[in-house]
Amino acid sequence: AQSVTQLDSHVSVSEGTPVLLRCNYSSSYSPSLFWYVQHPNKGLQLLLKYTSAATLVKGINGFEAEFKKSETSFHLTKPSAHMSDAAEYFCVVRTRAQKLVFGQGTRLTINP
Amino acid sequence: DTGVSQDPRHKITKRGQNVTFRCDPISEHNRLYWYRQTLGQGPEFLTYFQNEAQLEKSRLLSDRFSAERPKGSFSTLEIQRTEQGDSAMYLCASSGLAGSSYNEQFFGPGTRLTVL
Numbered sequence: 001a002q003s004v005t006q007l008d009s010h011v012s013v014s015e016g017t018p019v020l021l022r023c024n025y026s027s028s029y030s031p032s033l034f035w036y037v038q039h040p041n042k043g044l045q046l047l048l049k050y051t052s053a054a055t056l057v058k059g060i061n062g063f064e065a066e067f068k069k070s071e072t073s074f075h076l077t078k079p080s081a082h083m084s085d086a087a088e089y090f091c092v093v094r095t096r097a098q099k100l101v102f103g104q105g106t107r108l109t110i111n112p
Numbered sequence: 113d114t115g116v117s118q119d120p121r122h123k124i125t126k127r128g129q130n131v132t133f134r135c136d137p138i139s140e141h142n143r144l145y146w147y148r149q150t151l152g153q154g155p156e157f158l159t160y161f162q163n164e165a166q167l168e169k170s171r172l173l174s175d176r177f178s179a180e181r182p183k184g185s186f187s188t189l190e191i192q193r194t195e196q197g198d199s200a201m202y203l204c205a206s207s208g209l210a211g212s213s214y215n216e217q218f219f220g221p222g223t224r225l226t227v228l
Contacts, residue, residue, distance in 0.1 A: 034216075036219075042221065043116075043203075043219045043220055043221040043222060044155070044203070044205075044219040045219075046216055046217075046218070049216060090154050090155075092154075097167075097168060098143065098160070098207070098215070099145070099157045099160065099168070100145075100147070100155070100157065100205075100217060101157070102154030102155050102156070103154055104153060104154050105152075105153070105154050
């Protein structure tokens with residue numbers, strides 16, 4: 001079965017510093033992986049996706065993620081945090097049946 | 113706005129009452145999904161439709177839950193005899209067919225259910 005594990009439940013960074021949100025996946029085949037963001041009282045928004053093309057994936061709002069098969073990881077990064085990045089972030093794997101399996105989420109806090 | 117819409121956004125009900133939620137997907141999307149998100153957790157899959165056919169149901173979906181998509185457009189999720197454990201955010205998503213160029217799932221704002 002496919003699954004994802006988000007290694008940090010809460011990450012706190014200062015505005016202007018880099019962001020790293022960690023995710024490991026488990027899959028018996030080449031996975032499709034996603035990062036979604038959920039701002040308070042707003043719906044889930046797709047940040048970026050990996051579907052077996054380029055291993056470095058660029059998303060919206062300056063976010064990137066790198067697929068590393070050898071490490072079974074799909075970490076999300078951003079060079080410089082902005083106050084508006086404060087939100088809950090979910091790493092997600094899609095099953096062959098097209099269901100999404102979500103991680104537990106990482107709450108990102110940005111300190112001024 | 114041509115995104116996924118859900119109605120109502122909030123629902124407060126008493127234990128034992130029935131509730132029904134509606135989801136309107138993006139118009140050209142064939143697939144429609146329901147997920148449930150409890151506080152502090154990631155969303156969990158409940159069920160999905162391809163056109164009007166319900167193709168899979170999670171074990172989370174007890175007999176008190178029923179979902180329909182009668183004409184392959186909007187969908188309803190009904191919970192009968194609600195329990196306090198049903199309190200959650202119910203999320204709807206839609207996508208194109210697998211293998212198509214638009215098969216990412218786009219989510220609606222959710223319906224927050226509180227059972228007193």
